[in-house]
Amino acid sequence: MINEILKTIEQYQKIIILRHQNPDPDAIGSQIGLKTMLQEAFPEKQIYVAGIDLAVLDWIGKMDQISIDTYQDALVIAVDTANSPRIDNNGDYRIADKIIKIDHHPNVDSFGEINWVDESFSSCAEMIYTLAEKLAPLKVSRETAFSLYSGIVGDTNRFLYGETDYRTLRISAELAKTGIDISQIALHEDEMSLQVARLEAYILDNFQITDSGFGYIIIRKPEFDKFHLDDGELDHAVPLIGRINTINNWIVVSEKEPNHFRVNLRSKNVAINGVAEKFGGGGHPLASGVYVGSMEDVNALIKDMDNLNK
CATH class of the missing domain: 3.90.1640.10 (inorganic pyrophosphatase (n-terminal core))
Structure with missing residues (x-):
């Protein structure tokens, strides 16, 4: 080859x-x-x-x-x-x-x-x-x-x-x-801009964690716009939730445009690319991504990620 x-x-x-x-x-x-x-x-x-x-x-x-x-x-x-x-x-x-x-x-x-x-x-x-x-x-x-x-x-x-x-x-x-x-x-x-630092502060203050050890944050467009991120800067904040020792897998959902949600999926041990593929995305077993077009899909994806730990 x-x-x-x-x-x-x-x-x-x-x-x-x-x-x-x-x-x-x-x-x-x-x-x-x-x-x-x-x-x-x-x-x-x-x-x-x-x-x-x-x-x-x-x-x-x-x-x-x-x-x-x-x-x-x-x-x-x-x-x-x-x-x-x-x-x-x-x-x-x-x-x-x-x-x-x-x-x-x-x-x-x-x-x-x-x-x-x-x-x-x-x-x-x-x-x-x-x-x-x-x-x-x-x-x-x-x-x-x-x-x-x-x-x-x-x-x-x-x-x-x-x-x-x-x-x-x-x-x-x-x-x-x-x-x-x-x-x-x-x-x-490792370095980040001031706007990314403020985004990370927002994530730590607003993320949710389920009993199974699944963490997630949904950043809707009105909040997302406040950070004035350059293209690619959001990626710096994606690993942040996973640094918490009680979290097994997590997602970062961002709505840059109305009803156009980018979902970054991450995991420490259980494969999550199957969930991404179910919603039309894909990637590695422990790091995947997908775009979805409604909050209904976001909520369904959250449920599937939570169920992986159960």
Whole structure:
């Protein structure tokens, strides 16, 4: 599979790297890291990263601005994206000549002609490093290492989550050996704006916890608007409730637009991706997400999450 990916990359002069909507450090880090790696190995190729820029993640890297014509005769590599509707692209990618999918989520949608999906990896950035480890033309420079390490630290929540294993730590150590400033990356991952700090204070003051150990917060639009969050800043507050030792699983529900609820699902031990899939979402066993269109669905989802603990 990995050799097939390299052979395909070698065949194309133009390569566009995409990722999922509402990107996190792993999505951006995988994109930027793969772009840098390929540019250094194949300087004659045109290589782009595309998607919406998020100011909170500009420290990892910024996206390229390309037209729909760029996709003509191009190879698209979609990283860290479980299914095609989540690709952060208005559909332009469909005119590309070929699509490669590289992902570590459950394989619910094999939308690529080549699909390298492996749930055993802690992050997609870890998979991108493995490409360089196994394929001779590819190398990991300090610039590439900065992006990939940022992705690994982001998706493991600084090595807190259960997907962290020996391979994760070994690869992280190899990336650190390039001379990147791992303290700087940790500070970027940990710092928050004043508006996020106020959001976290609101969450701690208003979340609910059931007898089973399920915690939840519903932030309706009038309250959500008060925090003036930039895109991507809400994600910083999602792990907060889980730091409480009596909580087993939790959700953060936010209504950015009327009757359009984003639900972030998290768990310490019991799989919750089945609940997300029931409502049209998906993700990892312990970290998933979904959008729902009514408070009835939100309440039904809350009931299902509570019942998991019972």
